[in-house]
Amino acid sequence: MIHARKETTGREMGEEYAVLTGEAAGQRLKQAEPDAGGVVPLWHEVPSLPAQAGDYYGLALLKEPVWIWSVPAYFYVGGVAGGGAVLAAALHGKRPLRRLAAWCRVLAFLGTTVGPALLTYDLGRMSRFLNMLRVFRPSSPMSVGSWSLAGTGMVATLALLQGDRASAKPAHLATALGGLMVAGYTGVLLGNSANPLWQDRRRLLPLLFISSAVASTAGVLEMMPLDRKEEGVVQRFGVAGKAGEAACMLAMEHVHQSTPEAAVAMKKGKGGVLWQAAKVALVAGILVELVPGRSPTKRKISGALTTLGAVCLRFALLETGRTAAREPLAATRPQRRKMGW
Amino acid sequence: MTTTITGFFTDTSVCIGCKACEVACKQWNQLPADGDFFSGRSYDNTIHLEATTWRHVAFVERGVSLSGQSTARPFSWLLMSDVCKHCERAGCLEACPTGAIVRTEFGSVYVQPDVCNGCGYCVVCCPFVVINRREDDGRAWKCTLCYDRQKEGMEPACAKTCPTDSITFGPLEELKEKAKKRLEELHRRGVTEAYLYGMNDEDQPGTEGLHAFFLLLDRPEAYNLPPAPSVPTRGVGGSWGAMALGLAGMVAVAVAASRAGGEKR
Ligand code: SF4
Numbered sequence: 001m002i003h004a005r006k007e008t009t010g011r012e013m014g015e016e017y018a019v020l021t022g023e024a025a026g027q028r029l030k031q032a033e034p035d036a037g038g039v040v041p042l043w044h045e046v047p048s049l050p051a052q053a054g055d056y057y058g059l060a061l062l063k064e065p066v067w068i069w070s071v072p073a074y075f076y077v078g079g080v081a082g083g084g085a086v087l088a089a090a091l092h093g094k095r096p097l098r099r100l101a102a103w104c105r106v107l108a109f110l111g112t113t114v115g116p117a118l119l120t121y122d123l124g125r126m127s128r129f130l131n132m133l134r135v136f137r138p139s140s141p142m143s144v145g146s147w148s149l150a151g152t153g154m155v156a157t158l159a160l161l162q163g164d165r166a167s168a169k170p171a172h173l174a175t176a177l178g179g180l181m182v183a184g185y186t187g188v189l190l191g192n193s194a195n196p197l198w199q200d201r202r203r204l205l206p207l208l209f210i211s212s213a214v215a216s217t218a219g220v221l222e223m224m225p226l227d228r229k230e231e232g233v234v235q236r237f238g239v240a241g242k243a244g245e246a247a248c249m250l251a252m253e254h255v256h257q258s259t260p261e262a263a264v265a266m267k268k269g270k271g272g273v274l275w276q277a278a279k280v281a282l283v284a285g286i287l288v289e290l291v292p293g294r295s296p297t298k299r300k301i302s303g304a305l306t307t308l309g310a311v312c313l314r315f316a317l318l319e320t321g322r323t324a325a326r327e328p329l330a331a332t333r334p335q336r337r338k339m340g341w
Numbered sequence: 342m343t344t345t346i347t348g349f350f351t352d353t354s355v356c357i358g359c360k361a362c363e364v365a366c367k368q369w370n371q372l373p374a375d376g377d378f379f380s381g382r383s384y385d386n387t388i389h390l391e392a393t394t395w396r397h398v399a400f401v402e403r404g405v406s407l408s409g410q411s412t413a414r415p416f417s418w419l420l421m422s423d424v425c426k427h428c429e430r431a432g433c434l435e436a437c438p439t440g441a442i443v444r445t446e447f448g449s450v451y452v453q454p455d456v457c458n459g460c461g462y463c464v465v466c467c468p469f470v471v472i473n474r475r476e477d478d479g480r481a482w483k484c485t486l487c488y489d490r491q492k493e494g495m496e497p498a499c500a501k502t503c504p505t506d507s508i509t510f511g512p513l514e515e516l517k518e519k520a521k522k523r524l525e526e527l528h529r530r531g532v533t534e535a536y537l538y539g540m541n542d543e544d545q546p547g548t549e550g551l552h553a554f555f556l557l558l559d560r561p562e563a564y565n566l567p568p569a570p571s572v573p574t575r576g577v578g579g580s581w582g583a584m585a586l587g588l589a590g591m592v593a594v595a596v597a598a599s600r601a602g603g604e605k606r
Contacts, residue, residue, distance in 0.1 A: 011373050022371030023485050026454055027393070029373045030477040056399065056565030057382040059389060066461040066474045086591055090599040097599070124459020124479025128439075131458045135440035139574050142462045143438035180591065184584040191580045192573045193465040194432055199573065206584035210591050237598035244590070321465075332562050335569040 054329065061328040062194055065321050067122055072314035074118040076216060078149070078182050079209065079310070081111020083217025085156060085179025087237060089172040098164055100221070100230040107220060108175055109160045112153035112182065119149075141189040148185060152178030183213035190317065196262040196331050197324035198317075201255050204248060208313075211244025216310040218242070219285070222303025231299065235289070242286050242306060249279060249313070262330035264323075271319030274312050281309030346448035347491065348552035349424060349500065349508060350516040352523055353564075354535060356420040356507040358398055362499035363387060363422075366396040369487065369498035389565075390423060392475040395484035396499050397423045399564050407558060409532040421564045422499070422508055425450070425471045425484035426539065427552035430572040433463035433472050433483075441481075448513065448552055449486035457481055468548070468570035486552070513552060517541070520556060527556075534558050538566065547571025 011020075020026075055061070084107030091101035120129040133150060137143040155174040162168035187209035191202025198205065218238025226234060256263035266275050285305035291298060324330050366372065372393050380386045383400035390397045401419035406412055431450045434442045441456035442463060452463075452472070457480040463472050464481065472483040487497035495501070500510035509516060520537055527535040535558055537544060539551035547570050561568045 011371060020371055022369060023454075023487075023489055024370040024372045024393075024482065027373065027475075027480075027482060028478045029393075029475075055562055056401070057385075059382075059565055061470055061565055061567060063464045063467065063470055063473050065465045066476075083591075086595045087599070090592075090595040094599060122461070124461070124474050124476075124481075125457070128456075128458035131439040131441070131456060132460070134456070135438075137435070137438060137440065139435040140438050140462070141577075142436065142460060146438055176592075180588045183591065184588050187587075188577065188580045188584055189462075192436070192577045194468040194570075194573055195465050198465075202577070202580040203583040206580060207587045210584070210587035214591055214594060232601050233598045236601045237594060240590075240594040240598070325465075328562075328565065331567055335567055335571075339569050 055332065056328065058328065060326045061331045062196075062325045064325040065195070065318060067318060069315075070118040070121040072318045073311075074115050074122075075186050075209070075314040075317075076311050077111045077118060078115045078186060079111075079213030079216045080220055081108050081115060081152070081156070082179040082181075082183025082210075083213045083237075083241070084108040084111065085152065085175045086183075087217060087233075088159065089176035091233070092164065092169060092172045093166065096229050097233060100226070100233060101164055103221060103224060104217075105156070105160045105163075105175075107217065108152075108156040108179055112149060112156045112178075115149060115182075116153065141185050141192050145182070145185040145189060148178055148181035152182050184210050190321070194331075195321050195325055196259065196334055197265055197321055200259045200262060200334065201252055204251055204255065205317075208245065208248035208252060211241055211248055212310050212313060214238070214241025215245045215282075215306055216241075219303045219306030219310060222299050222306070225296070226299070231294075235299075238306070239289075242282065242289075245310075245313075246282055246286070249282070259330070259334050261327060261333045262324045265320040265327065265330070266316075269319070269323055271316055271321075271323050274316035274319055278309045278312035278316050281305050281312060285309060344446045345512040346514075346552070347486070347511060348427060348448070348513040348516055348554070349486070349497070349510055350520050350554060350556070351422055351424070352507050352509070352520070352556045353419065353421040354507075354523075354527060354532065354556060354558060355505045356398070356422055357505055358384060358400055358418070358420040359504065360387075360398050361502045361504060362396045362508055363394070363398060365498040365502035366484075367394075369490070370395065370485070390425070390469075390471050390473075390483070392473040392478070392482040395424065395482075399423055401559070401563055407532070408534060409527075409530055419559055419563060421555065421557070422503075423564070423566075424499070424553050425486075426469055426548070426554070427484075427486055428468075428572065429542070429549035429552065430574075431548075432466035432468055432572045432574070433481075435572060435574045436462045436466035438462065445486075445488055447486065447488070447491050449488065449491075450483075450552075451485050451488050452481055452483060454480055454482075466573050468567060468572065470565065516554075520554070523556060532558070545570065547575065 084104040088104035132146040159171040159175045187206030190198045191205045221234045288302040383402040385400040387397045399421045406415040407417045427449045445451045459479040474481045496510040500508045538555040539545040540554040542549045
């Protein structure tokens with residue numbers, strides 16, 4: 001009577017006979033598990049797997065990340081915002097570069113406004129997004145990041161409103177400081193997990209995210225109309241970012257040798273394809289830039305390729321993480337190795 | 342009022358695989374059913390702990406004999422009722438940005454359903470295959486160590502129902518004593534492979550010990566348990582350090598780049 005029928009899904013309970021008061025009574029369900037989006041493998045034939053020595057019927061030993069597309073999309077947007085914030089502060093007060101500085105401020109503002117929206121979209125309970133600021137938990141990079149993002153959003157708005165006035169310096173510096181956190185914490189966030197692929201690369205991930213943030217910002221700016229001076233700044237900024245990103249991606253692959261079980265995830269399936277695409281786009285972007293001669297078209301193509309690579313990279317990280325979580329040996333073997341078997 | 346820290350000791354050597362704990366847990370907590378399907382993996386059609394499954398009995402059916410047992414052909418069962426470990430250093434709790442996951446007065450790790458906003462970070466931070474978010478509910482769910490029952494002075498539903506006392510509930514310190522005695526007894530009877538999993542900080546430094554620990558008869562991997570799980574926040578300092586380094590580089594690059602174009606007014 002009191003409870004809607006859908007709340008009793010899977011509970012086989014007549015509302016006349018039972019009152020839902022248990023700890024999980026509030027758990028809403030549309031369908032019982034096997035139909036709920038392939039959470040559990042549903043066998044149509046009987047495979048009857050024999051138990052093996054090394055694992056438990058090959059079943060996953062870790063849960064896969066449940067994040068949807070909007071999280072890697074945020075990783076990208078946040079990176080651009082961070083790069084924009086830092087560059088805006090560095091350009092502050094440089095008159096010939098006023099227009100470029102203004103664009104950077106817009107990037108910082110947009111990224112820190114769209115970013116939280118993307119993150120909220122992933123939440124299981126979107127209406128509770130403000131709970132992110134309910135406590136501050138230094139042990140959780142996500143908590144640190146939520147506070148940084150919220151704070152940066154506010155100062156970025158202020159910096160945008162104040163523009164390039166000399167009095168805007170504090171707002172610019174504050175935005176840059178926040179932008180640095182926003183650009184970097186996501187790498188720590190992934191590294192601070194039980195996922196074998198990410199955990200093994202926990203020192204590398206922040207560097208990858210930061211260098212890719214620099215490259216992404218430059219990529220976006222390269223696609224805009226720029227004069228000679230602006231172009232000089234953007235290209236210098238971009239070269240460092242792209243080179244750093246390429247070096248970090250190479251290093252990410254190098255870790256393969258110490259954890260081959262997890263590394264397979266970077267070669268296989270959707271994650272592998274995305275990873276390769278990210279590499280190809282990044283390298284192509286660099287090559288286009290190396291073509292001699294100065295032309296806006298060339299610059300724009302390079303910027304577009306860099307952007308494409310940076311987006312693919314974020315999605316690749318999530319997808320390869322999913323694949324790695326599915327492989328039990330990826331979790332157990334490295335632990336055994338550390339224990340000396 | 343002082344409450345004692347409580348926990349589970351699961352002695353897998355007496356588990357008979359009746360799954361009464363799974364049923365009792367579902368019933369008491371009014372968890373939804375998982376539907377009917379066949380896994381093809383011995384008698385284990387539950388497969389894993391889930392948002393909707395807070396006790397799971399693992400079935401390892403093998404042509405290997407165990408010491409202390411005599412069978413005509415080499416054969417043995419390993420059975421284990423798995424549950425959230427309520428880690429002393431819990432990955433899920435340390436990762437939770439909303440403060441929805443808390444340590445209760447009984448020392449257990451509890452997700453407050455009215456606070457959780459379903460960010461999904463605990464899911465990747467649990468070093469065991471425990472907590473999960475379900476799309477249709479949106480929040481993260483796991484074993485509460487029957488917080489509601491404990492508050493009423495009752496033992497958790499699974500322990501209450503377990504017919505062989507494979508699952509025992511009580512003050513953690515008492516359980517540890519009990520577990521050590523049981524281990525000695527088994528070793529005396531020739532079951533030399535028996536050992537305790539995750540009882541203390543020394544057994545499992547990565548989690549600093551589990552409030553739900555186990556007596557196992559084979560390597561942890563056989564039961565889908567990690568051999569040396571570790572809370573992700575261990576050693577995350579290096580990650581923050583790398584980030585600081587990278588950020589310093591980013592500032593340097595930005596300053597250098599801005600010089601390039603803006604020096605000559
Ligand atoms: S086993 Fe996983 S869900 Fe349970 S307390 Fe430990 S980290 Fe949290």
